[in-house]
Structures are given as C-alpha cells and as structure tokens.
Amino acid sequence: GQVFLNLVVNAAQAIREGDAEHNEIRIDTRLDGARAVIEISDTGAGIPPEIVGRIFDAFFTTKAIGVGTGLGLAICHRIVTDMAGELTVRSELGKGTTFSVALPVAETDHPGVAARLLPTAPVVDARIGRILVVDDETLVGTSVKRILKSHDVHVLSNAKEALARCVAGEAYDLILCDLMMPDMTGMELHRELMRVGPRMAGRMIFMTGGAFTPEAREFLITRDHIEKPFNSADLRRLVQRHLTGG
Ligand SMILES: Nc1ncnc2c1ncn2[C@@H]1O[C@H](COP(=O)(O)OP(=O)(O)OP(=O)(O)O)[C@@H](O)[C@H]1O
Ligand SMILES: [Mg+2]
Structure with a gap:
C-alpha cells in the first residue's frame, strides 16, 4: 500500500496545475506469466535522462526543501525488492x-491464479442462516442485523411476538435473544418454546447485559450466551458455530 501511495503522490507532484483535460494518472494491472504487474503512469514532466539513474537513491530529490526528502522511491524500491519483486521506470521528458x-x-497448485489477484471479496460466512433477533432495545437489533448482514435476519423487540411467530410455524436456524425484557424475558420465552417446540428452544443463544438475577445465572450455566456489548467477530463466530452444528 505504501508503495502505491508513494508512486501516486510522485505522479501527482509531476503534473503541473491546470490543463485538467490533458492530465492523467493511470493505474493498470495485469498478469505477466507468474508475475502481477501494476503500473502507475502520469502525463507529467517526465524525468531527465541524466538523473533517471539516481531517482531510487535515498535523499535524491529535485523538489524544494520541505516538499520532498527524496526517500519515497528508495523506500518503494526496498519494499518491492524485499518481496522479490522489481520496480522499474520508463520516462519521456515532457510526456510523462x-x-x-x-x-x-x-x-499455488490452484488453477485460479488470476482470481487471487482480484480484490479480496468481503469475508463470506460459510453458511447462511435464517436468524431471529429478539431485544427490547431496538439499537441492539439493528446492530446485530448489520453485523450478520450476510444472513437472513429478522428483528423483533418483544418475546411475545417471537413466541407467536414460532407458534405460527415460522422456523429459524437460530434465535438470538435478550435475557432481560419487560414483557416476557428470554428465560420465559425459552420455557414457552420448550412446550410448543423444543427444537426452537434448543436454537436459542442469549444476549446478556451484565447484572443477573441468581435465577438467570443458573439458567445460563448450561446455555450458550454472549455478553453485551460484543464485538462483531465474536458474534459471527458464535453464529457460524451454531449454524454448522459445532
Ligand atoms: N512520476 C514522476 N515524474 C517525474 N519525476 C519523478 C516522478 N517520480 C519521481 N520523480 C523524481 O524522482 C525524485 C525522487 O523521488 P522520491 O519519491 O524518491 O522523492 P521525492 O518525491 O522527491 O520526496 P519524498 O517522496 O521523500 O517526499 C523526485 O524528486 C523527482 O525528481
Ligand atoms: Mg516521492
């Protein structure tokens, strides 16, 4: 990243202000055999042939004091070389x-070499689940939905409605449920679900907010739960573990 930033800054500094139509900085990428080649081109002043041999030297700069230290290309060269790569330059005075x-x-023995050069896709959760989130704090519901956006997430703010849905035959792979809610608590929902369909009850994960009653503490001993506030990685891992039956 640092390499490309340096090269793009140099390119920008080589272009004089004005003439926006003609000025251009291009970044091209291609595969060349077993190498990935990234080219940064500019339509700037170009580099005089008599100094082109020195531009990779540390502290070589043609820029005013305070503008350039002359370290940019030396650092780029070093980083690229350390990665067993090559940094080269072509320049034409006045053209770019x-x-x-x-x-x-x-x-890799994988055939899709080119695919590895594409920008990495966002991490995709291994299995997509239909997930019900029950929390009287709507903020929790919306943030869980965002964290688990690759899943099919339904959010409810009270346990009675969640119970009604399950009774009506809605099925979820997972129910993420707050423990302490005014109308019906997570424990009560669990108890009711045990009666209507133990399968759903077994798919509950409880989200806890710290202070427990002794009853709640005992309840949680044998049940999966995650403590609020949780970080997104932990939540996604927990969900994935449940969905894949681990
Ligand atoms: N795209 C370019 N077009 C024209 N000249 C360039 C270009 N890139 C680098 N140069 C020349 O190479 C010299 C060295 O570049 P380098 O990035 O190492 O240092 P710098 O840009 O002068 O300072 P620094 O990057 O440390 O702020 C520059 O001073 C400039 O003369
Ligand atoms: Mg520079």
Whole structure:
C-alpha cells in the first residue's frame, strides 16, 4: 500500500496545475506469466535522462526543501525488492512517466491464479442462516442485523411476538435473544418454546447485559450466551458455530 501511495503522490507532484483535460494518472494491472504487474503512469514532466539513474537513491530529490526528502522511491524500491519483486521506470521528458511494480504471484497448485489477484471479496460466512433477533432495545437489533448482514435476519423487540411467530410455524436456524425484557424475558420465552417446540428452544443463544438475577445465572450455566456489548467477530463466530452444528 505504501508503495502505491508513494508512486501516486510522485505522479501527482509531476503534473503541473491546470490543463485538467490533458492530465492523467493511470493505474493498470495485469498478469505477466507468474508475475502481477501494476503500473502507475502520469502525463507529467517526465524525468531527465541524466538523473533517471539516481531517482531510487535515498535523499535524491529535485523538489524544494520541505516538499520532498527524496526517500519515497528508495523506500518503494526496498519494499518491492524485499518481496522479490522489481520496480522499474520508463520516462519521456515532457510526456510523462510510468513506474512499473512487478510482484511474484504466490505459488499455488490452484488453477485460479488470476482470481487471487482480484480484490479480496468481503469475508463470506460459510453458511447462511435464517436468524431471529429478539431485544427490547431496538439499537441492539439493528446492530446485530448489520453485523450478520450476510444472513437472513429478522428483528423483533418483544418475546411475545417471537413466541407467536414460532407458534405460527415460522422456523429459524437460530434465535438470538435478550435475557432481560419487560414483557416476557428470554428465560420465559425459552420455557414457552420448550412446550410448543423444543427444537426452537434448543436454537436459542442469549444476549446478556451484565447484572443477573441468581435465577438467570443458573439458567445460563448450561446455555450458550454472549455478553453485551460484543464485538462483531465474536458474534459471527458464535453464529457460524451454531449454524454448522459445532
Ligand atoms: N512520476 C514522476 N515524474 C517525474 N519525476 C519523478 C516522478 N517520480 C519521481 N520523480 C523524481 O524522482 C525524485 C525522487 O523521488 P522520491 O519519491 O524518491 O522523492 P521525492 O518525491 O522527491 O520526496 P519524498 O517522496 O521523500 O517526499 C523526485 O524528486 C523527482 O525528481
Ligand atoms: Mg516521492
């Protein structure tokens, strides 16, 4: 990342202000055999041939004091070389400059080498579940829904309605349920679900907010729960573990 930032800043600094139509900084990527090549091109001033051999030297700069320290390209060169890559330059005075970063593609016996160069997709949860979230604090419901956005998440703010849905035959892979709610608590919902359909009751995970009654503490000993506030990674891991039956 630092390498590309340096190169793009250099490119921008090589272009004089004005003439916006003609000015351009391009970034191209391609696969060249076992190497990924990323090129940053600009339509700036170009580099005079007599100094092009020195631009990768530390502290070599043509910029005013305070503008450049001359370390940018030296650092880029070092980083790319450390990764077994190559940083090269082509430049034409008055026309522009192209810096080319060639990096070895990770060795793999996988046929989809090109796919590995694509920007990595957001982490996809292994299994998508239909999940019911029950919490009287609507903020909890909306944030859980956002964290678990790759799932089919339904949010309710009271346990009675959740019970009604289950009684009506709605099925969920998982019920994330607050423990302490005014109308009907998570424990009461659990008890009712045991009567109408133990399968649903067994799919409950309780979200707890700290202070428990002794009854609640005992209830939780044998049941899966997550303490609020939780971080998104922990929640997603817990959900995934349940969905895959672990
Ligand atoms: N895209 C470019 N077009 C024209 N000249 C360039 C370009 N990139 C680098 N140069 C020349 O190479 C010199 C060295 O670049 P380098 O990034 O190492 O240092 P700098 O940009 O001067 O300072 P720093 O990056 O430390 O702020 C620059 O001063 C400039 O003369
Ligand atoms: Mg620089």
